[in-house]
Amino acid sequence: MTSPARWVLRLIGPAILAYFLLTNDLHRIVDNLRELRWAPFLVSLALYPVLVAAKAWRWNLLMRDLSLLPPRLGFSMVLYMIGMFAGSATPGQSGDFIKAWYLREQGQPLAPALFSIVLDRLFDFLMMALLSVLGLIAFLHLFPAPLRTTVELLTVGFAAAIALAIPAIMARRPREWLLRRWLRLAPRRFERPLERWHDQVASLDLRPGLMSGLLLASMAATTATMVRLWLLFQALNVTIPFLAFVASMALISNLQSLPISLAGVGVRDVVLVPILGSFGYGADQALALSALVLLITLENVALGFLASLRHPLGRGTPAAAADTRSVP
Numbered sequence: 001m002t003s004p005a006r007w008v009l010r011l012i013g014p015a016i017l018a019y020f021l022l023t024n025d026l027h028r029i030v031d032n033l034r035e036l037r038w039a040p041f042l043v044s045l046a047l048y049p050v051l052v053a054a055k056a057w058r059w060n061l062l063m064r065d066l067s068l069l070p071p072r073l074g075f076s077m078v079l080y081m082i083g084m085f086a087g088s089a090t091p092g093q094s095g096d097f098i099k100a101w102y103l104r105e106q107g108q109p110l111a112p113a114l115f116s117i118v119l120d121r122l123f124d125f126l127m128m129a130l131l132s133v134l135g136l137i138a139f140l141h142l143f144p145a146p147l148r149t150t151v152e153l154l155t156v157g158f159a160a161a162i163a164l165a166i167p168a169i170m171a172r173r174p175r176e177w178l179l180r181r182w183l184r185l186a187p188r189r190f191e192r193p194l195e196r197w198h199d200q201v202a203s204l205d206l207r208p209g210l211m212s213g214l215l216l217a218s219m220a221a222t223t224a225t226m227v228r229l230w231l232l233f234q235a236l237n238v239t240i241p242f243l244a245f246v247a248s249m250a251l252i253s254n255l256q257s258l259p260i261s262l263a264g265v266g267v268r269d270v271v272l273v274p275i276l277g278s279f280g281y282g283a284d285q286a287l288a289l290s291a292l293v294l295l296i297t298l299e300n301v302a303l304g305f306l307a308s309l310r311h312p313l314g315r316g317t318p319a320a321a322a323d324t325r326s327v328p
Contacts, residue, residue: 010260012261013267014262014266016267017269024284028284029287033291033292041232044227044232048296048300051225052077052081052084053073054221055221056079060073063103068116069106078310079311083304085302086308099113111200112201119169124218124222125254126166128250131249133156134246135243135250136151170205172202175204228296229293232293232296233289252272
């Protein structure tokens with residue numbers, strides 16, 4: 001895709017937000033923000049390290065099983081903060097892959113480092129996809145009757161695809177079967193890189209202990225995310241049914257992964273306005289809530305940016321950051 005086309009896609013989200021702002025009373029949005037309850041809002045901000053710690057723990061589990069030497073948890077948190085900053089500033093959160101280049105500076109091979117980030121992202125998708133399936137109970141009646149079957153198929157199909165992709169990629173036998181098929185179809189110039197990639201990730205396998213740890217870390221990260229967002233609802237005195245809340249937040253998370261916005265601008269609004277409207281809240285309240293979600297996203301960006309200044313890519317990483325424990 002050409003650069004102008006990519007920029008056009010990025011402007012879809014801001015254009016949606018501009019439409020909502022032009023068609024609603026800005027004073028009422030500001031009035032909602034003036035009535036903010038500070039205690040739940042500040043607690044939401046304070047839970048940021050909990051979220052980062054859970055995600056960094058999961059990433060370390062993946063790195064260790066890929067025979068990489070992961071950083072200590074504290075430095076993995078720093079790298080995750082940098083990845084969240086870069087991801088929020090790029091379409092589709094693609095900047096998150098910068099973490100692999102930090103690992104390469106520590107002497108780790110790039111291919112398994114990138115692979116660890118792909119798997120890490122897949123577990124986030126898995127949790128949100130499963131929550132989206134639960135959300136069908138809350139949301140399905142909001143869609144026109146002719147579209148309900150399509151919505152059901154897309155939602156359940158996406159969740160099933162992610163749930164099948166993770167074991168297919170992580171388990172050694174399915175991964176080797178897929179590689180053999182790729183080698184048959186790929187041009188000859190790709191054979192050696194594919195075989196080298198296979199050798200670098202050969203240690204990864206689907207084991208009950210590993211999956212238990214990854215799922216536990218994923219549930220902890222998802223819980224931290226949902227609690228932070230629920231506190232923002234409380235800060236504006238917005239109350240909706242639990243399933244509607246969880247499903248709407250999961251849907252927003254999935255849509256933010258599309259390369260149509262930056263930091264979820266516009267994407268949140270197109271979900272929150274109709275959902276909150278179905279429970280009697282005005283568009284001004286939905287847009288005020290979206291602004292609060294943007295603020296905690298900006299917290300992720302600001303703290304990650306500061307971490308990137310403290311540990312700029314290209315200057316190497318401190319030797320103390322490496323986890324000196326042996327890798328099984």
